[in-house]
Amino acid sequence: EDGIRDGVIVIKQETTMQELQQFATVCKERFGIEAFQIHIHKDEGYMNAKQWTPNLHAHVVFDWTQSNGKSVRLSRDDMAELQTIASETLGMERGVSSDRKHLSAMQYKTECAKEQLQELSNDISSAL
Numbered sequence: 001e002d003g004i005r006d007g008v009i010v011i012k013q014e015t016t017m018q019e020l021q022q023f024a025t026v027c028k029e030r031f032g033i034e035a036f037q038i039h040i041h042k043d044e045g046y047m048n049a050k051q052w053t054p055n056l057h058a059h060v061v062f063d064w065t066q067s068n069g070k071s072v073r074l075s076r077d078d079m080a081e082l083q084t085i086a087s088e089t090l091g092m093e094r095g096v097s098s099d100r101k102h103l104s105a106m107q108y109k110t111e112c113a114k115e116q117l118q119e120l121s122n123d124i125s126s127a128l
Helices: 017-031 076-089 105-127
Strands: 004-010 034-041 045-048 051-054 057-063
Touching (some): 017 034, 017 057
Antiparallel strands (some): 004 057, 034 057
């Protein structure tokens, strides 16, 4: 099992590198996973009804390898706690657990395309 894992965190426009580093510090203290790269992405997003909607996020690359060479294993509750730590250190609202089924990247893109087509269809109908 690979001990290097990339986590993606949705951020606010005003989120700082210092806040992300604080998140990484808490993760190391609590779970023993060490961040060795943090990248803020503010250049991605999409056009929606002639308006640019940015997809602000950060990638945090962690080394999950323990001193014995094995990978740190976190439970479902640990992962939920990790999300809570992210929301607290970044000053964001914590998401709510749901029973929604996870979509693959292709399924998600298909759903987004359907929504965009419906919006365009509505725009055309209202213009006529």
